[in-house]
């Protein structure tokens with residue numbers, strides 16, 4: 134990934150965080166995903182009084198991409214208000230796995246703007262898959 138694209142993903146994830154709806158946890162998260170045609174989709178976490186209905190920023194962004202008929206994720210950027218790197222939760226890793234591959238780049242960003250890249254295959258090495266059933 135070139136620097137311009139990476140910087141754009143970092144910027145979009147950081148901006149998306151500002152739209153988070155997190156009145157209960159106060160834990161805002163922003164995500165941006167890059168699809169194979171160069172389109173970027175972003176999302177933020179949206180909480181609910183019925184906590185289990187809360188959706189993470191990453192899944193928010195992925196679902197928007199899939200709805201737009203983009204089915205190949207090449208990068209995911211995620212940020213929060215933490216000074217440490219946060220990674221996608223297990224549920225988001227499973228959803229990302231449906232549309233990504235082990236080389237998909239996961240860009241982790243701190244509140245201070247520090248970032249690092251990890252390969253998706255490193256944080257989710259053996260996703261359950263039902264490839265034979267896909268049509």
Ligand SMILES: [Zn+2]
Nearest residue numbers: 189221222225
């Ligand atoms: Zn999640």
